[in-house]
Each structure stands twice: as C-alpha cells, then as structure tokens.
Amino acid sequence: MRLNNPFTTSFGTIQDKEFFIIEAIDNKGTSGFGESVAFTSPWYTEETVETTRHMIEDFLIKILQENEINHPDEVTDLFAVIKRNNMAKAAIEGAIWDLYAKRNNISLTQALGGKKSQIDVGISIGIQASTQDLIDKIDYYLQEGYKRIKLKIKPGYDIEVLRNVRKTFPDAPIMADANSAYTLDDINILKQLDEFELMMIEQPLAHDDIINHAKLQPAIKTPICLDESIHSLDDAKKAIELESCRIMNIKIGRVGGLTEARRIHDYCQEHNIEVWCGGMLEAGVGRGHNIALSTLPQFMVPGDTAGSALYWQQDIIKPEVIVKNGMINVPDKPGIGYEVDPNQLERFSIDLKTFDLRGG
Ligand code: OSB
Numbered sequence: 001m002r003l004n005n006p007f008t009t010s011f012g013t014i015q016d017k018e019f020f021i022i023e024a025i026d027n028k029g030t031s032g033f034g035e036s037v038a039f040t041s042p043w044y045t046e047e048t049v050e051t052t053r054h055m056i057e058d059f060l061i062k063i064l065q066e067n068e069i070n071h072p073d074e075v076t077d078l079f080a081v082i083k084r085n086n087m088a089k090a091a092i093e094g095a096i097w098d099l100y101a102k103r104n105n106i107s108l109t110q111a112l113g114g115k116k117s118q119i120d121v122g123i124s125i126g127i128q129a130s131t132q133d134l135i136d137k138i139d140y141y142l143q144e145g146y147k148r149i150k151l152k153i154k155p156g157y158d159i160e161v162l163r164n165v166r167k168t169f170p171d172a173p174i175m176a177d178a179n180s181a182y183t184l185d186d187i188n189i190l191k192q193l194d195e196f197e198l199m200m201i202e203q204p205l206a207h208d209d210i211i212n213h214a215k216l217q218p219a220i221k222t223p224i225c226l227d228e229s230i231h232s233l234d235d236a237k238k239a240i241e242l243e244s245c246r247i248m249n250i251k252i253g254r255v256g257g258l259t260e261a262r263r264i265h266d267y268c269q270e271h272n273i274e275v276w277c278g279g280m281l282e283a284g285v286g287r288g289h290n291i292a293l294s295t296l297p298q299f300m301v302p303g304d305t306a307g308s309a310l311y312w313q314q315d316i317i318k319p320e321v322i323v324k325n326g327m328i329n330v331p332d333k334p335g336i337g338y339e340v341d342p343n344q345l346e347r348f349s350i351d352l353k354t355f356d357l358r359g360g
C-alpha cells in the first residue's frame with residue numbers, strides 16, 4: 001500500500017508498505033486478523049518482509065500444526081523455541097488474539113484487560129525538506145488536536161531545527177526520535193538538546209545498546225525513551241535495572257506480540273516507568289491491535305497510532321480509525337472491533353496462501 005506521505009527517518013524514506021495479513025479461521029468460521037509490521041529492508045531492526053515470510057511458512061506454522069492452543073499466551077511460549085524474529089511471531093499471535101476475543105464475544109481491549117474508552121493520540125512527523133515545512137506541519141497537527149508531536153532528528157538535522165521549532169511553539173508537547181543515529185561521541189549535541197525541554201528523546205544511540213544509554217541518561221536532563229533496543233521483557237528488565245531509560249516505547253511487533261507487550265507493560269507499571277505505544281506505519285489491522293493495547297493503564301503518554309487517513313487513501317478496515325480532538329474512541333465490538341474490508345484486501349493482495357492446522 002502506498003503511503004499518502006513518504007516517511008523519512010535518519011535511515012531513509014519509506015513510500016510503500018509491503019505486509020502480510022494473517023487470517024486465523026476456526027472450525028466455526030470465525031476469523032481473527034493479524035498484520036506483519038517489518039519493512040522491506042532491515043533498517044529499523046533486522047527483520048524484513050521476506051524474513052517474516054520465511055519464518056512464518058517454514059517454522060511458525062509448523063509449531064501451530066503440532067500443538068493445540070487454548071489461550072493466545074500459549075502461542076508466545078510455544079514460539080519461544082525460535083530465537084527472535086519477533087515481527088513474524090507477532091503477526092500470527094495478533095490473529096490468534098483477535099480470534100480468541102471474537103470466540104469469547106468480547107473486544108480485544110477487554111481480552112487484554114484494558115479499561116479506557118478513548119485513547120490520546122500523538123503524531124510522528126518524518127524529516128522534512130525544510131524547517132518551514134516542518135513548522136507548517138506541526139502547526140496543522142497541533143490545531144487538529146494531536147496531544148504530542150514527535151520529530152525525527154539525525155546528526156546535522158537537530159539543534160537548529162529544534163531551536164526554530166521551540167521558538168515557534170514554546171509550550172507544545174514535543175519529543176524527538178533519533179532512530180539510533182548518534183553515538184556517545186555526540187554527547188555535546190545531545191546535552192544541548194536539554195535546552196528545548198523535550199518530553200523525551202527516543203533511541204538516541206545504537207539499536208542494540210542499553211549500556212551506553214545508561215551512561216548517557218545521567219549526563220542529560222531530557223528523559224531517554226528506548227525503542228529499537230527493547231525486544232522482550234528481559235530487555236526491559238535490563239534497561240530498567242541499568243537506568244538506561246525513563247520511558248519505554250512498546251511496539252507489538254518488535255516484542256513478539258500482545259502477550260509480551262502486556263508483560264512489559266505490567267513490569268513497567270510495577271517500576272513506575274511510563275510507556276506508550278509506538279507505530280510501524282500500520283494499515284488498519286495493526287492499528288486496531290495498537291489501539292487495544294493502548295487501553296492498558298500504564299500507557300500514560302500519547303502514542304504514535306494516529307488515524308487511518310493520515311497514512312492511507314483508503315484503509316483496509318471499516319470503519320477507518322478516526323481521530324477527533326486528539327483522541328480515538330476505542331471500539332467495543334468483538335475482537336479488534338474493525339471489519340476487514342474484503343474488497344480492499346483483494347485490491348492490494350499479490351498472493352494468498354492457506355495452511356491447514358487441523359489434526360496436527
Ligand atoms: O522509530 O518509531 C519509530 C515509523 C517507522 C519505523 C520506526 C518508527 C516510525 C515512526 C512512525 O516514528 C510511527 C507511525 O506513525 O506509525
């Protein structure tokens with residue numbers, strides 16, 4: 001699917017999103033849906049669309065064929081024999097969570113234990129051609145009611161840009177995401193960012209680091225939020241113990257599914273670490289999962305899950321995700337609470353494969 005606006009980070013630009021929709025169908029014909037979030041190339045983490053396909057077809061489906069599942073939490077535990085490949089695991093696990101909720105005639109929000117009927121929404125703005133373009137966009141989104149503005153930064157596109165942004169919007173809730181573009185050698189630049197009173201800086205250092213983030217955090221006032229570094233509850237525990245971050249971005253795909261996401265949420269709640277739900281430029285199915293997860297109580301910071309229309313000409317779900325006054329109404333229908341539109345699915349599909357799990 002083609003994005004309305006090409007999305008630029010410190011690593012490059014995404015214009016088209018390739019992904020899988022996984023439909024899990026039970027013996028009564030009830031369907032649950034999941035969406036894969038890995039990109040075409042491995043710039044964000046190591047996974048890609050093609051590694052996702054390989055893992056699902058050649059390993060994960062087999063595990064489901066050989067085991068009976070009574071609760072989606074069991075999927076996470078069964079998949080644990082396969083190292084990492086969390087986005088592949090999460091695509092299947094998400095479909096099984098949606099199916100589980102529908103079979104029990106409850107919303108995914110209820111199935112996860114979420115209580116909110118509305119969630120606060122922030123927006124992530126990619127790197128723009130000019131600072132004026134960026135300022136115009138921020139102005140527009142603030143007027144639209146978005147409750148948190150995230151800007152992408154990289155070396156050379158940081159201090160000056162943020163200075164101009166802060167001058168124009170002295171009190172706006174602004175944060176910056178570096179997508180791991182800096183090293184400790186850049187500490188002087190990172191210290192200068194304190195002047196702009198950002199809500200947080202997301203993943204300033206390497207994607208696989210928690211040690212240097214622990215060195216950086218005491219040297220700057222701005223809270224560090226980890227994104228790329230956190231793949232599991234274990235990673236979250238290490239980062240919290242080392243004080244590598246004060247805030248955590250939870251992405252369902254990055255951590256291997258909703259079960260692990262909820263475990264990280266619960267641990268952060270016990271340790272007073274605020275969390276928020278990150279985005280992967282999802283279509284409607286993944287967006288629905290993000291909304292349900294965001295209803296858990298420790299999701300205290302507005303996330304990146306904005307409305308469908310910001311990303312797509314026409315989403316694959318009905319109704320689309322709508323943002324009003326910076327909030328999304330959480331659906332209360334069974335499962336994710338959005339219907340997958342078969343025409344849209346067909347329109348964007350390039351292949352369809354079916355796997356039989358019965359009698360395994
Ligand atoms: O780092 O959070 C990120 C998009 C693609 C990959 C990584 C990130 C992002 C975003 C935008 O910041 C999230 C979204 O709007 O879905």
Ligand code: MG
Binds near residue numbers: 177203249278
């Ligand atoms: Mg990020």
